[in-house]
Amino acid sequence: MKNKVFAGIDLGGTFIKFGLVDMSAQVIFKSSVPTPKGRHAILCEFERVIELMRQMAQDRGLRLQAVGVGSPGIVNATIGKIIGRSPNIPGWQGAEVGKALAKATGLKVVVDNDANVMALAEHRFGSGKGFGSGLYITVGTGIGSGIILNNQIWRGARFAGAEIGHTIIEKDGKPCKCGKRGCVEALAATSAFIEYYGRKTPEPGGVKFIFDRAKQGDIRAKQAIAAAADYLACGIGSALELLNPEVIVIGGGIAAGGAVYLRAIRQGLKKYASTSCRRKVVVKTAQLGNDAGLIGAAMLANYAH
Numbered sequence: 001m002k003n004k005v006f007a008g009i010d011l012g013g014t015f016i017k018f019g020l021v022d023m024s025a026q027v028i029f030k031s032s033v034p035t036p037k038g039r040h041a042i043l044c045e046f047e048r049v050i051e052l053m054r055q056m057a058q059d060r061g062l063r064l065q066a067v068g069v070g071s072p073g074i075v076n077a078t079i080g081k082i083i084g085r086s087p088n089i090p091g092w093q094g095a096e097v098g099k100a101l102a103k104a105t106g107l108k109v110v111v112d113n114d115a116n117v118m119a120l121a122e123h124r125f126g127s128g129k130g131f132g133s134g135l136y137i138t139v140g141t142g143i144g145s146g147i148i149l150n151n152q153i154w155r156g157a158r159f160a161g162a163e164i165g166h167t168i169i170e171k172d173g174k175p176c177k178c179g180k181r182g183c184v185e186a187l188a189a190t191s192a193f194i195e196y197y198g199r200k201t202p203e204p205g206g207v208k209f210i211f212d213r214a215k216q217g218d219i220r221a222k223q224a225i226a227a228a229a230d231y232l233a234c235g236i237g238s239a240l241e242l243l244n245p246e247v248i249v250i251g252g253g254i255a256a257g258g259a260v261y262l263r264a265i266r267q268g269l270k271k272y273a274s275t276s277c278r279r280k281v282v283v284k285t286a287q288l289g290n291d292a293g294l295i296g297a298a299m300l301a302n303y304a305h
């Protein structure tokens, strides 16, 4: 019998990342294509890359067994349908991704929220390995998160849960993209770092620049990082009180800032979470980087198969 492999697809606003992953979560092949515009075009592109991966598996004497897709927005993971709006992918809401792809390819297809599949990958094969429960946070232009409880993804009753980015930490605070005010995302994502820095950065979304400046001793950069980390810690503190997880894993572009950022978060948690909730909680950076989404999607397909 041929060795089984799984296809993982990670849909983003700019790129579709995809790859073949084996049973032990090793990436055998990966690539990416630009995200086309519109629901139909995206589904057609998915079909094309799945066929490409099926062929590629066959050429290597492997068998493509199932497909997993991670998508932004609220996803009904039971039926593989996008039920919430995703601002970066217009027209995507309502797409019956699971049904359409299963019909077109004849393969088992599972679909879930992108932060959930990332959390799953980190939990089973990355920084969360060995823990039973964890909170997984991605900090970039937005703040995404996934919650794993008893080794299972916690999606909420209507698949809309696990959004630490949109918990409110400042009443009537800064407006957030979601329409509310004072959310963690509005106060701790990349745009907030730049605002706290108070100066133009050479490249757009220049958080790396701010971290580099902080390393060189720039006080203003250090303060900006501390301010953003403190807001994130405030959000995490409340999550610790609610969930009391074993590990907090922080990924995304900002996690590259590493030690200084994590230190500020740990420091903040002392203020925002009670000793009993934060005692022994491990705060660390994500391990799988950009591959987490496609690995998690593929592994979800593996478990569902």
Ligand SMILES: [Zn+2]
Pocket: 165, 166, 167, 176, 177, 178, 179, 180, 183, 184, 185, 186
């Ligand atoms: Zn919000």
